[in-house]
Amino acid sequence: MRAPMQLKRAVGRIERRRLVLQQARDRLRSPQQRNRLGQFATPGALARETLQYAHQLLGSRPVRFLDPAIGTGSFYAALLREWPVADVAAATGFEIDAHYGEPCRTLWQGTPLRLRLEDFTAAAAPASQARRYNLLICNPPYVRHHHLQSSAKLRLQQQSLLATGVRLNGLAGLYAHFITIAHPWMSDDAIAGWLIPSEFMDVNYGRELKRYLLHTVTLLRIHRFDPTEVQFRDALVSSALVWLRNQRPGNAHQVEFTYGGSLSQPRTRGLVPASRLESAAKWSAFPAALGSARFAAGLTLGEYFRVQRGIATGANAFFIMTPEQAAERGIPRQYLRPILPGPRQLESDEVFADDSGEPRLVRGLWLLDCRLPEELIRVQHPQLWRYLEAGSAELTRRYLCSRRSPWYLQEAREPTAFLCTYMARRGRGGVQRFIYNRSRAIGANSYLMLYPRNALARFIGADPARARLVWQVLKGIASEVMIAGGRVYGGGLHKLEPGELASIPAAGITALLQN
Numbered sequence: 446m447r448a449p450m451q452l453k454r455a456v457g458r459i460e461r462r463r464l465v466l467q468q469a470r471d472r473l474r475s476p477q478q479r480n481r482l483g484q485f486a487t488p489g490a491l492a493r494e495t496l497q498y499a500h501q502l503l504g505s506r507p508v509r510f511l512d513p514a515i516g517t518g519s520f521y522a523a524l525l526r527e528w529p530v531a532d533v534a535a536a537t538g539f540e541i542d543a544h545y546g547e548p549c550r551t552l553w554q555g556t557p558l559r560l561r562l563e564d565f566t567a568a569a570a571p572a573s574q575a576r577r578y579n580l581l582i583c584n585p586p587y588v589r590h591h592h593l594q595s596s597a598k599l600r601l602q603q604q605s606l607l608a609t610g611v612r613l614n615g616l617a618g619l620y621a622h623f624i625t626i627a628h629p630w631m632s633d634d635a636i637a638g639w640l641i642p643s644e645f646m647d648v649n650y651g652r653e654l655k656r657y658l659l660h661t662v663t664l665l666r667i668h669r670f671d672p673t674e675v676q677f678r679d680a681l682v683s684s685a686l687v688w689l690r691n692q693r694p695g696n697a698h699q700v701e702f703t704y705g706g707s708l709s710q711p712r713t714r715g716l717v718p719a720s721r722l723e724s725a726a727k728w729s730a731f732p733a734a735l736g737s738a739r740f741a742a743g744l745t746l747g748e749y750f751r752v753q754r755g756i757a758t759g760a761n762a763f764f765i766m767t768p769e770q771a772a773e774r775g776i777p778r779q780y781l782r783p784i785l786p787g788p789r790q791l792e793s794d795e796v797f798a799d800d801s802g803e804p805r806l807v808r809g810l811w812l813l814d815c816r817l818p819e820e821l822i823r824v825q826h827p828q829l830w831r832y833l834e835a836g837s838a839e840l841t842r843r844y845l846c847s848r849r850s851p852w853y854l855q856e857a858r859e860p861t862a863f864l865c866t867y868m869a870r871r872g873r874g875g876v877q878r879f880i881y882n883r884s885r886a887i888g889a890n891s892y893l894m895l896y897p898r899n900a901l902a903r904f905i906g907a908d909p910a911r912a913r914l915v916w917q918v919l920k921g922i923a924s925e926v927m928i929a930g931g932r933v934y935g936g937g938l939h940k941l942e943p944g945e946l947a948s949i950p951a952a953g954i955t956a957l958l959q960n
């Protein structure tokens with residue numbers, strides 16, 4: 446074993462070698478292989494920042510360190526840099542894959558690390574307090590539930606139940622099981638920092654994990670990285686660092702939520718009472734939602750609009766066509782209805798119409814929407830029949846078409862004046878766009894359609910000027926509010942499901958109706 450001072454001097458050099466090795470090992474694997482075991486290394490700078498923060502939380506006690514998914518050891522390297530080596534009383538790392546585990550072993554030979562080339566989820570936790578760990582830092586494998594075999598999933602659920610009494614949802618990914626299974630590895634009062642995808646904060650299958658964080662341990666802080674500053678570009682997830690102490694929470698416990706920037710210098714921060722988290726479906730709304738109108742008993746868009754997704758055609762390339770294509774294919778006019786081009790092709794957020802309600806667009810599109818049974822089409826519209834015949838072999842095998850009868854049937858959808866784009870990419874044109882549609886075109890499922898209800902429908906009546914006012918109010922909803930209401934994916938991609946759009950505060954519409 447190297448002497449502490451000697452090791453301290455050598456760590457920088459070993460770390461440089463580790464980074465080179467990590468890259469070389471990554472290159473030998475296809476993205477699919479790395480996906481299967483969630484092999485995305487933590488960048489060195491982030492690992493250091495994480496360990497600096499851990500040091501603040503743990504204080505200057507001797508540290509017993511555990512990384513249950515160590516890879517080549519990014520966090521271990523940071524531990525040796527941020528802590529006096531003499532204070533490292535024990536360090537254990539698990540790695541299931543020798544491809545990363547063997548270089549890790551070689552790199553850290555002669556240091557306190559005990560590397561176990563094993564499946565962490567199948568290892569027995571230490572029975573005695575003295576052999577447990579007071580610092581657990583981990584970037585667990587992000588393996589989605591559908592990549593877990595059902596027998597493995599069952600075993601993981603059992604392990605989680607045994608370890609914490611938490612029955613994780615069948616849709617929970619491997620990372621959630623890592624957190625619960627690691628519970629009995631922590632000594633009383635231990636600190637844990639988990640670098641995980643932030644989706645658990647918002648989705649139904651994150652509920653049990655959130656309950657664990659609120660009741661079994663003391664949740665100290667969640668830092669959510671801004672997905673436009675993605676930590677793991679290749680993994681395409683938006684990540685959060687979840688900090689907890691292995692201790693039951695106190696009564697009026699508050700959790701620190703930070704967002705953006707870095708762990709030490711977040712862009713926004715706020716304290717959220719644990720009691721409020723208990724009832725909040727979406728934790729990613731914090732800290733932005735602190736004090737926002739959403740929680741101040743205001744009405745939401747759902748009170749004023751019925752929100753429905755645009756139609757899913759089952760095969761846009763077949764059912765949606767230009768007027769020229771429709772003419773070539775000989776589709777009778779009565780089976781064509783106007784449909785808006787996708788948001789990226791839509792030239793303006795206000796869609797004008799001619800006298801017959803057709804949209805005035807440079808690139809108009811038609812939807813093939815015929816409700817006649819096949820026998821009648823064959824007799825009455827031979828050209829349309831030929832077109833359908835040509836598509837049927839392939840399309841009847843597709844999910845949506847195979848469930849429709851006849852297979853070419855389209856969903857019934859009325860046009861509406863208000864649409865909202867379903868997805869948006871921040872940095873490229875901001876958040877979701879609201880469209881004012883004066884035509885009778887409908888939208889496909891790249892849009893959400895908003896149908897005014899009751900008081901709002903009465904207010905608008907048949908007056909385009911009033912409809913325009915409503916559109917202005919929708920466009921005026923602050924981008925933070927839209928972002929907090931939806932879900933964010935890696936690379937800054939925002940999505941808004943119909944229910945989420947319906948939950949957006951609508952103070953502006955309330956004010957409009959009151960004036």
Ligand SMILES: C[S@@+](CC[C@H](N)C(=O)[O-])C[C@H]1O[C@@H](n2cnc3c(N)ncnc32)[C@H](O)[C@@H]1O
Pocket residue numbers: 482483484485486487488512513514515516517518519520539540541542545563564565566583584585586587
């Ligand atoms: C997200 S990487 C993190 C690696 C490293 N700790 C870092 O931060 O750079 C997850 C690592 O866990 C390993 N792993 C996956 N499943 C595992 C399991 N069941 N037990 C132990 N390690 C596992 C993967 O091979 C991968 O090296």
